[in-house]
Amino acid sequence: MSGRQLYFKCECLQKGGAFKFRGACNAVFSLNDEDASKGVVTHSSGNHAAALALAAKLRGIPSYIVIPKNAPTCKIENVKRYGGQIVWSEASVQSREEVANKVWQETGAIFIHPYNDGRILSGQGTISLEILEQVPHIDTLVVPISGGGLISGIALAAKSINPAIRIFAAEPKGANDAALSKAAGRIIRLPETDTIADGLRAFLGDFTWPVVRDLVEDIITVEDSEIIKATKLCFEILKVVVEPSGAIGLAAVLSDTFQKNPSWKECNHIGIVISGGNVDLAVLWDSLKKGK
Amino acid sequence: MSGRQLYFKCECLQKGGAFKFRGACNAVFSLNDEDASKGVVTHSSGNHAAALALAAKLRGIPSYIVIPKNAPTCKIENVKRYGGQIVWSEASVQSREEVANKVWQETGAIFIHPYNDGRILSGQGTISLEILEQVPHIDTLVVPISGGGLISGIALAAKSINPAIRIFAAEPKGANDAALSKAAGRIIRLPETDTIADGLRAFLGDFTWPVVRDLVEDIITVEDSEIIKATKLCFEILKVVVEPSGAIGLAAVLSDTFQKNPSWKECNHIGIVISGGNVDLAVLWDSLKKGK
Structure with a gap:
């Protein structure tokens, strides 16, 4: 696909x-x-x-x-x-x-802050150690971004193993503070957020921002409808239960933004981090039906 | 649990x-x-x-x-x-x-018959090879039963590695032909079946019946409500997408029939075969809501 x-x-x-x-x-x-x-x-x-x-x-x-x-x-x-x-x-x-x-x-x-903390970053970074041990030829990682703890840890660890690896963040359009921050060159907070991805509503912290600024190649923003479609794919094809926040990396890779960017054509072996699967099935199902 | x-x-x-x-x-x-x-x-x-x-x-x-x-x-x-x-x-x-x-x-x-065929049995039997390689101390296997191809292959392979291993079948009450066959000592077919487990409506064949008769310790039958509960648990706790037929092994192990049987108290390391995950989410969700 x-x-x-x-x-x-x-x-x-x-x-x-x-x-x-x-x-x-x-x-x-x-x-x-x-x-x-x-x-x-x-x-x-x-x-x-x-x-x-x-x-x-x-x-x-x-x-x-x-x-x-x-x-x-x-x-x-x-x-x-x-x-x-x-x-x-x-x-x-x-x-x-x-x-x-x-x-x-x-x-x-x-x-213990949810993300703006070095101990937290280090812990999340173990994901990179495992991915790159299992699939050493991965050239790209796509990671959900919220407060930035996950992607900062992953980027620091992955780049220390393979400096050429490319790190992309996936972010909902309705909570695009990281994309705005990256464009502005400073932390931007939003007055409010609106997205089905309830785990991705936090804002960057002073601890995670420099890592995102320097090590993350780009922030790919996607619509909620794309997140919902990716969530369905995870259920139907991967057979794993994901929450919408967890499926956003797949949504980003399938998005026109990513697919049509000529400088990302060489991203051939992509590791997608499915961040979590804690979802109210009732709520999820209503969202899928509405195709919101 | x-x-x-x-x-x-x-x-x-x-x-x-x-x-x-x-x-x-x-x-x-x-x-x-x-x-x-x-x-x-x-x-x-x-x-x-x-x-x-x-x-x-x-x-x-x-x-x-x-x-x-x-x-x-x-x-x-x-x-x-x-x-x-x-x-x-x-x-x-x-x-x-x-x-x-x-x-x-x-x-x-x-x-190529879906189950009443030696080549099919042999293929399904590879499940036992993998389970017992990964978890050699498993003492019990619980397997969904429909036509019997899955459990026959699993029983033949598992017993050849460890003759003491105990094999149980899990079957819906609304399609309990295997339980009836086992009790009668001959293949019984039902005039009709009624269960949410759409993959478990087939009847035993002459190729699978002797294996079920001789190598399967017992057939545990469960209500559709127990199957639905187990399906939900698989989604919520295991985070895997299963079809109701696939969750029936867990339903059987959690059932009173199994839990209260004194001669099965020693079944301490149980391998449960989740047979598949092809489910219409829309249909499944309606069943879960009805708690049918």
């Missing part, structure tokens, strides 16, 4: 159903015993939340998870399943940060 | 989306050149059909596929995708056989 060889890194099969467990695990197990004993706190649209709860459970320390009220039910269930203590916030990034700050003041729990 | 270690053999990830490619491939590539040149013909509710079309395409010979008019759309699409020539029949087994016979008379194509 794409005229290239595609390799899928299925992080939906990761513990917790998303790549986030890599970074969370690295962060939690990097803490010294005294810090760890107070527990960890974070705010997250969901996958980082479940991952941190699971990592904390494995280390036997408490986790406090600030979750916006509009988070998908299945992601909230995951946090509960792994023993995270849920603290509710409003949907805005500002509200999430305020509530997390309050928890920190009350408990002394160590704040 | 089951109190045991479960290992899943995900044949939904097989070429063609189901285990059927193993047997079809073995059958098509066993033909001598003269026989092969006339092509192959079969009748099938779907997965064998797509598998045979694909195997024939790989060998460069024609395939004629008799498909009942009520087959799921996605399975018909798969046959077309692999270049099979579709010939329609009525839903009944009798009509399928008649139409296939007519194609044979007209073309001389070699008939």
Whole structure:
């Protein structure tokens, strides 16, 4: 379909159903015993939340998870399943940060940011080690971008192994802060976002932005309709359960933007990172039917 | 959830989306050149059909596929995708056989039965080789049963490696011909079947029956509601796309029938064969909602 060889890194099969467990695990197990004993706190649209709860459970320390009220039910269930203590916030990034700050003041729990943190980046970077061990001739990686933790870790690790490898970000048109930031040469935040890809609504941080600026070749933005089509393909052809945010890399590779760009004709062995598979089937199905 | 270690053999990830490619491939590539040149013909509710079309395409010979008019759309699409020539029949087994016979008379194509054929059995048996290579300490295998080709191949191969391994069949209550046959000590056919597991409506053949009679410890029958619940679990926890027929092994292991049987308490390392993942998402979703 794409005229290239595609390799899928299925992080939906990761513990917790998303790549986030890599970074969370690295962060939690990097803490010294005294810090760890107070527990960890974070705010997250969901996958980082479940991952941190699971990592904390494995280390036997408490986790406090600030979750916006509009988070998908299945992601909230995951946090509960792994023993995270849920603290509710409003949907805005500002509200999430305020509530997390309050928890920190009350408990002394160590704040683990979902992406703007070196321990998190390093953890996510292990994806590159695995992909390039399994398929050394991959020349291109396409990675969903939200706050930039995933792609920064992947880019740093992959480029250190093969400096010629090309890294592309895939981003929804309705949350295109990374594309705008890259064009402007500075971090741009959006007043609001509108996309079915609920995991891709965060904005770049000061830690991830320089990596995205310097190591990511381009940001490919796609419509929600393309994301939905790619999600369906993952179900029907790959037979894996993905969330729309997870399917965006495939959407980007199949998009006209990518296919018709002459300087990307040589991208022949493409690794696509399917970032996660935590999706409410009911909600997904309604989206597929509407073909929104 | 089951109190045991479960290992899943995900044949939904097989070429063609189901285990059927193993047997079809073995059958098509066993033909001598003269026989092969006339092509192959079969009748099938779907997965064998797509598998045979694909195997024939790989060998460069024609395939004629008799498909009942009520087959799921996605399975018909798969046959077309692999270049099979579709010939329609009525839903009944009798009509399928008649139409296939007519194609044979007209073309001389070699008939490859979906399950009642040694080449097919041998192909499906490769599943056991792989499972027991990957997880040598598996003590139990739970396998969907329809015509018996899958479980016969698996039982023959697994028992030849480890005679102590226990083989269970999983069957829908609404198509329980294997359970009735086992109880009666002879092949029983049903006047009709009624189950969401559209791949499990066939009856045992004279080739598969003796293997099921002698090597399969028991047939565990489950309600459609249990199949639906297991299908959902596969999507939500395993993150793999399965068809209801494919999820029945998990349904069987979670059933009271299995859990409460004292003589099966020692089944601690269970390999569950997920037979396929070719499902119309629209149809599946409606079933899940109804919780039929």
